[in-house]
Ligand SMILES: NC(=O)C1=CN([C@@H]2O[C@H](COP(=O)(O)OP(=O)(O)OC[C@H]3O[C@@H](n4cnc5c(N)ncnc54)[C@H](OP(=O)(O)O)[C@@H]3O)[C@@H](O)[C@H]2O)C=CC1
């Protein structure tokens with residue numbers, strides 16, 4: 001059994017980590033922090049965890065994080081970069097669910113995240129935690145930068161195409177829709193029921209902070225620069241991301257075969273039969289990305305549909321997948337839940 005701590009246990013990704021880790025056979029939950037709820041039993045705040053988690057929230061200053069084998073940061077951007085070094089020096093491995101270690105170019109990170117980076121050396125060391133790309137590096141990593149939710153759905157959908165150089169890399173388009181839990185649990189007017197229910201809107205069209213993260217990943221896969229238009233949307237649902245991806249074909253290949261063989265050995269990527277329409281509810285609460293490929297009117301534009309649960313394959317599930325790889329467990333341990341339908 002490994003000892004696990006979570007910093008930021010009252011947010012949506014924190015409680016999702018708890019749900020997954022409480023059922024993980026190799027894990028002992030040692031600490032779960034909240035500054036505002038220190039002393040409150042976790043299962044009093046999240047009754048879904050009654051009978052499964054008997055810890056109390058503790059203040060991050062008092063929590064036995066240094067006694068853990070691994071600590072997950074499920075905190076806002078800018079927190080893990082201040083605290084990770086101390087844990088790493090104590091021999092604790094770290095997975096950050098926020099964006100502090102995702103972007104290698106510090107100037108670029110500071111531009112998009114609007115703050116000064118205080119641990120640039122750790123960014124250089126961190127491994128980007130997309131197992132479908134970086135599995136062997138994750139195995140030995142002390143520090144894993146867990147990918148963002150939109151970046152996970154978008155990169156998994158585009159990767160086979162950019163790796164095999166069969167589409168125009170200068171004109172990729174990602175039209176992505178997210179459920180409202182993607183905005184986190186903090187109180188904000190834009191997340192109120194009356195604002196988001198029975199409504200649908202694009203946001204961040206002129207620039208969203210996930211753009212540089214997606215471009216970094218796809219450029220690495222392509223071995224050169226990638227031009228991407230990324231437009232996120234807020235959809236009136238709780239969980240789920242549906243990314244509709246467009247790429248102009250430059251070289252004919254059997255695209256269905258390309259995707260099937262690229263992901264044949266990936267336990268958490270499911271390539272659907274031709275002309276399928278994946279639904280967000282087909283992945284709800286599960287660590288799965290389902291992908292379908294279309295070629296409308298046999299034209300020269302390929303359309304890839306990619307769906308994930310933003311809180312699972314887009315955050316907590318992927319973080320547990322990374323932990324499994326880091327500690328040599330079977331990668332699927334604790335992650336075999338069938339999606340909840342409807
Ligand atoms: N929601 C999603 O779908 C996804 C989220 N992410 C990322 O994961 C991270 C967490 O997201 P989410 O769960 O939605 O966020 P929430 O806003 O719902 O929760 C944030 C948590 O962090 C704690 N926290 C806030 N400030 C501090 C601090 N200074 N020190 C220690 N703890 C702090 C809060 O508790 P308290 O204030 O009581 O300490 C709370 O538990 C974010 O960086 C987000 O961008 C990534 C992918 C998907």
Ligand SMILES: CC(=O)N[C@@H](CCC(=O)OP(=O)(O)O)C(=O)O
Nearest residue numbers: 098099148149178179180182183
């Ligand atoms: C619907 C919604 O608001 N989604 C969030 C992104 C989700 C997220 O958590 O951002 P990170 O992956 O960078 O941590 C947003 O657009 O800001």
